[in-house]
Amino acid sequence: MKKKKIEILFIVKYPENVSPGQRFRLELYKELLVENEYIISTNSFLTKKGYDIIHRRGFFFSKLWAVTKGYLNRIALLFKLKKYGFIFLHKEAAPLGPPIFEWLYVKVFHKKVIYDFDDAIWLPHISDNNSIALNLKNVSKVKRNCTWAYKVSCGNQFLFNYARNFNNNVVYNPTCVDSDSVHNILANHHVKRITIGWTGSFSTIKYLARLEPVLERLQLKYDFDIKIICNQSPSLQLKNIQYVEWNPQNEVAELATCQIGLMPLTDDEWSEGKCGFKLIQYLSLEIPAVASMVGVNKLIIEEGINGFLCINDDDWYRAIEKLINNVELRKKMGIEGRKKIVKQYSLSANKENYLSFFR
Numbered sequence: 001m002k003k004k005k006i007e008i009l010f011i012v013k014y015p016e017n018v019s020p021g022q023r024f025r026l027e028l029y030k031e032l033l034v035e036n037e038y039i040i041s042t043n044s045f046l047t048k049k050g051y052d053i054i055h056r057r058g059f060f061f062s063k064l065w066a067v068t069k070g071y072l073n074r075i076a077l078l079f080k081l082k083k084y085g086f087i088f089l090h091k092e093a094a095p096l097g098p099p100i101f102e103w104l105y106v107k108v109f110h111k112k113v114i115y116d117f118d119d120a121i122w123l124p125h126i127s128d129n130n131s132i133a134l135n136l137k138n139v140s141k142v143k144r145n146c147t148w149a150y151k152v153s154c155g156n157q158f159l160f161n162y163a164r165n166f167n168n169n170v171v172y173n174p175t176c177v178d179s180d181s182v183h184n185i186l187a188n189h190h191v192k193r194i195t196i197g198w199t200g201s202f203s204t205i206k207y208l209a210r211l212e213p214v215l216e217r218l219q220l221k222y223d224f225d226i227k228i229i230c231n232q233s234p235s236l237q238l239k240n241i242q243y244v245e246w247n248p249q250n251e252v253a254e255l256a257t258c259q260i261g262l263m264p265l266t267d268d269e270w271s272e273g274k275c276g277f278k279l280i281q282y283l284s285l286e287i288p289a290v291a292s293m294v295g296v297n298k299l300i301i302e303e304g305i306n307g308f309l310c311i312n313d314d315d316w317y318r319a320i321e322k323l324i325n326n327v328e329l330r331k332k333m334g335i336e337g338r339k340k341i342v343k344q345y346s347l348s349a350n351k352e353n354y355l356s357f358f359r
Helices: 020-025 027-035 048-054 060-083 100-108 128-136 141-148 157-163 205-209 212-221 251-255 277-284 313-325 327-344 347-358
Strands: 006-012 038-044 086-090 112-117 151-154 170-172 195-199 225-230 241-245 260-263 289-292 307-310
Touching (some): 020 086, 027 038, 086 347, 151 157, 157 170, 170 347, 195 251, 195 277, 212 313, 225 251, 260 277, 260 313, 327 347
Parallel strands (some): 006 038, 006 086, 151 170, 195 260, 260 289
16 A cells, blocks of 8 residues: 655745745755655745735735735634644744744644744844834744744754754754755856855845945955845945846856855844855855854854955955955865855755654
8 A cells, every 4th residue: 555645834924936044944845855755835924915015115004914814824724734744834824923823733733843943033123114013023932932843943053052942852954055956056266357246135235234335445446346136226335236136047147157255244143043045155156255253154154265254344355355366266265165065055965854854
């Protein structure tokens, strides 16, 4: 008799193929799971239309309706849970209020919930365009979700240590890329004109703004382009900015035209929760990176080997200048960087770890 396939439900906030966290912590593994005889379904809180307006300024009533539809969808989902062997929950079932749905999944429907997060989501944090929602957030639910979970999946050691306060079955699950089939375009360092790159979302572009004085100083001495791949146009007062609106079809090819990658952060608890995904993308394409000496950056970047770590503006200036002036150093660091990603932060390196959640 043929063994019945186990069904896994991904419960996420956003539609597929738009959120980096979901794309590289869940969607990346769908094909792997199907190959291993699992059936995968995804249920998102927001529709594509809701996602398109939720982080924009204004649209109060449209946002209210999008969130209302999300809650109605979550209620309807309760009547379909019986068939699923596992629920893989990314961050939260619903954005506002207490963890009612999570409690129902575990305590009423007795589901094995794998609770996944890649940010320090127990800290109050929300976009400026939705500041009114901060009073309705319930960040204390994170510890309860950790406690109730069958297993907890964490993107770095800082998050892992937090989750271990509430659950003994915590797995370090780094954010990875498919270095064989997707992040496999290698940067060309023998170019006449350097391009310094940054990729990210509207919520992290504020960190890049902190480097504006450094980049301005460098532009007084060197002629280079600055490529920003984002879902929101930057407001930086710098020369030679190339803004590329992010989409999943062009993100890797556009990023691969850069010779230097940047990842500035503030030195605080929220940044400690970051999983260094920008660095993982840069290094996978043989782009050496310059990053703040904060959190997981210190594990991904090996100083002078695959990039540089910086504390102050002078550090940033010297590191970027060194890479601008030395093509062979960029090539050597890029090669070392990709080696590290393939070994530690690739789909092939992490697949057995990921499959262990469901065994």
